[in-house]
Amino acid sequence: MRLHFCGVRGSVPATGSEFAEVGGNTSCVALSHDGARPSLVLDAGTGIRRLGSILGAEPFDGTILLGHLHWDHTMGLPFFAAGDRPDARVRLLLPEQGADAGTLLAQAMSPPHFPIAPDGLCGDWTFATIDEGRHRIEEFDVLVREIPHKGGRTFGFRIADDAGATIAYLSDHAPQRHGWGPGGIGAYHDAAVELTTGADILIHDAHYRLDELPARASHGHSAADYAAALGRQVGVRQVMLFHHDPARTDTEVGDLLEEVRSRYPDIAIDVATESTVIDI
Ligand SMILES: [Zn+2]
Numbered sequence: 001m002r003l004h005f006c007g008v009r010g011s012v013p014a015t016g017s018e019f020a021e022v023g024g025n026t027s028c029v030a031l032s033h034d035g036a037r038p039s040l041v042l043d044a045g046t047g048i049r050r051l052g053s054i055l056g057a058e059p060f061d062g063t064i065l066l067g068h069l070h071w072d073h074t075m076g077l078p079f080f081a082a083g084d085r086p087d088a089r090v091r092l093l094l095p096e097q098g099a100d101a102g103t104l105l106a107q108a109m110s111p112p113h114f115p116i117a118p119d120g121l122c123g124d125w126t127f128a129t130i131d132e133g134r135h136r137i138e139e140f141d142v143l144v145r146e147i148p149h150k151g152g153r154t155f156g157f158r159i160a161d162d163a164g165a166t167i168a169y170l171s172d173h174a175p176q177r178h179g180w181g182p183g184g185i186g187a188y189h190d191a192a193v194e195l196t197t198g199a200d201i202l203i204h205d206a207h208y209r210l211d212e213l214p215a216r217a218s219h220g221h222s223a224a225d226y227a228a229a230l231g232r233q234v235g236v237r238q239v240m241l242f243h244h245d246p247a248r249t250d251t252e253v254g255d256l257l258e259e260v261r262s263r264y265p266d267i268a269i270d271v272a273t274e275s276t277v278i279d280i
């Protein structure tokens with residue numbers, strides 16, 4: 001399995017030289033297997049535009065899996081040129097929440113909010129909902145579980161290829177909504193444990209520094225320390241800090257990484273940046 005981090009920022013894009021190293025595009029991670037082109041894309045933040053350079057001249061042929069529908073996870077969709085062309089095939093899946101998938105997307109993407117609705121995209125697009133459980137998507141095994149966030153149903157994913165390489169993706173996660181847990185930074189609730197146990201890579205919300213969490217705990221995100229603590233608790237091989245606060249500069253992200261590493265020296269922790277590619 002190869003992971004391409006195309007967008008790693010949370011909430012809203014960040015521009016400027018002080019954010020360039022980590023990258024300013026919002027959430028998008030593309031997965032490929034067996035040396036093929038990426039066929040499964042997690043979230044469609046502005047980072048999805050960068051998938052075009054990985055695909056080269058080829059159209060996208062695969063599935064976009066949305067963990068939830070907040071702007072920072074959907075706003076790249078109509079700017080995904082490799083999917084918005086006549087020879088593209090795009091299956092878009094979003095969390096079941098009692099309404100038709102296309103109608104849900106169109107609430108944010110249609111006039112007068114945006115020039116076109118989802119059915120205005122070129123190519124063979126289909127829109128459907130997905131619910132909790134085990135699914136087979138683009139030759140990956142995908143476990144879907146609902147996780148606490150804020151404002152709309154949010155899913156975390158555990159994804160494995162046929163060789164057994166496994167990642168967990170919890171981009172927007174507020175475990176404190178299930179209690180503060182043994183470490184005082186969020187509960188190790190059942191869905192989080194099931195999604196992450198023994199994974200090779202944990203891609204996790206790292207929006208806050210530890211000292212920011214008390215005042216912002218109601219905003220729907222976690223402290224970077226929780227990602228490390230959960231990863232250690234469940235035996236993850238490597239934690240990738242993700243969904244960085246849009247105000248956090250490269251220097252500050254680096255400082256945060258060193259702080260977390262110092263508190264969790266017994267687990268591999270790194271920062272997901274837009275240039276990060278991982279082979280598992
Ligand atoms: Zn987000």
Ligand SMILES: [Zn+2]
Pocket residue numbers: 068070149172
């Ligand atoms: Zn969100």
